[in-house]
Amino acid sequence: MRILIADDASDQREILGLLLARWGHEVVPASDGLEAWEILNRERVQLVLSDWMMPGLDGLELCRRIRAREAGYYVYIILLTARDDKEDLIAGMHAGADDFLTKPFHFEELRVRLRSAQRVLELETQLEERNRHLVSVNEELRSALDRIQADLVAAAAMQRSLLPQGSPLSQRLALDWLFIPAAVVAGDIFNFFEHDGRYLEFYLLDVAGHGVPSAMLSVSLSRILSLERAAGGAPLAAPHEVVATLNRRFQSDDASLYFTIVYGHFDTLSGIGELCQAGHPHPLLVRRGGAIERVGEGGFPVGMLPDLDYESVRFTLRPGDRLILYSDGVTDCRDAAGEQFELGRLHRVAGDCHDKPLATLTACLAERLQEWRGTGEIEDDISMLVLERR
Incomplete structure (x- = not known):
């Protein structure tokens, strides 16, 4: 020494x-x-x-x-x-x-x-x-976490780029939406696209789980749906056929790898639409006077079981009527005491805003959900897509 x-x-x-x-x-x-x-x-x-x-x-x-x-x-x-x-x-x-x-x-x-x-x-x-070794390891971990966070931010930006960028040019239809991911990236995703200048195809899906795996599947689904259904000249497929095709394509040995979806199309001239509900919460029809109806037949989630049959159901929108698609992150949102927001509160928000612009409806729901959960974290992604016939 x-x-x-x-x-x-x-x-x-x-x-x-x-x-x-x-x-x-x-x-x-x-x-x-x-x-x-x-x-x-x-x-x-x-x-x-x-x-x-x-x-x-x-x-x-x-x-x-x-x-x-x-x-x-x-x-x-x-x-x-x-x-x-x-x-x-x-x-x-x-x-x-x-x-x-x-x-x-x-x-x-x-x-x-x-x-x-x-x-x-x-x-x-x-x-x-x-x-010294711990300091070195912590620095390496911080560096790795910084890279992961940067990748997640980039992934979130890419995922948001797949969401709707604006409403269709049709004067016969108005659309608005709400998207609040629980994490940086989300398992919820939705979009819509015009077909032959008359029809609007739309979907809202929710991949089981949270985080990167769910987000990766949701992005893949978004790309597939957009590329296949928005292809120029492609015939308008029945919603249940689209969902059945997805179910055959996304079978997996992983029982946790599945998703729920509402997929449909709407004729902006006649006001008649069709949709298929696969394990997703029932869409809501909000009539011009404020009455609310449920649409859909339930069905199994996609990717859970092979060779399932799905059904399409018809609905009609008169001028002033609205169709609301939403994920269960809305109704399952919990307050500090663990109580869920539930469907009844969503009905009240939709009914109270039935005669107000769509942007008021989505903003009001976002505000109510924020008040409901307070400072608590979001447990599940929150998404909503609303169509209104003019």
Whole structure:
């Protein structure tokens, strides 16, 4: 070990130095406390043998300065003193001394104290190495988390780009929507597209689970639906046929990999539409006067069981009527007491806003849900798509 000897008595310093060198230690001599302090500030020394009484800077003050500084490693201090009363020992401990040797002392006693100090310092060194390793690991984890977060933000931006970017050009139909993901990326997704300048095809789906796996499947589904159904010249398929095709295509050995969906199309001239409901909450028909009806036949989620039959149901929108599609994140939203928002409250919001613009309806629902859950986190993605015949 490197041992600093701080003693204003040169003979005592030399004797200790020769003895410590004989035991295999490296000795750093200091003629007083001030010189010892200067050495400690420019060199790494972890064990100090210091006389208590020295001119300028005594052993107690040297202890206090060592303990007050931020060296990044531990310095073990043994005070050499002729004092042996209880009050002096307490004062030395308060100043920061680890051990004491009362003059005159036996060399073997010193040797034993040094071995004890060495064990403590070895443990401190091991702890220091572990701390450095932990700091390095934490920095790597932070860097990895930053990259993951950046990827999630980019994925969320890409996912949002797949959502509707504006209403169709038709003067016969108005649309609005609400989208509040529970995480950075979501399992809910929806869209609509025109067909032959007369029909509007639409869907809203909810992939089981949360986070990245659900979001990846929802993005894949969005791309498939948009590319296949928006292809120029493609015939208008019955909603139940589209859903059945998805069910055959997305069978998986993973029982948790499934989704619910409402898929349909609407004739903007006649006001007649068809939709297929597969495990998704029942769409709502809000009549111009405020009456609310349910549409759909339920059905199994997509990807859960093979060779399922799905059904399309017809609906009619007269001018001023609305069709509301929503995910169960709306009705399942919980308040601080764990109570769900439930369908009745959604009915009230839809009924209260039946004669107001669609933007008022979606804004009002978002506000009510925020008030309902308070500061609590969203447990599930919230999405809603609303069509209104003009």
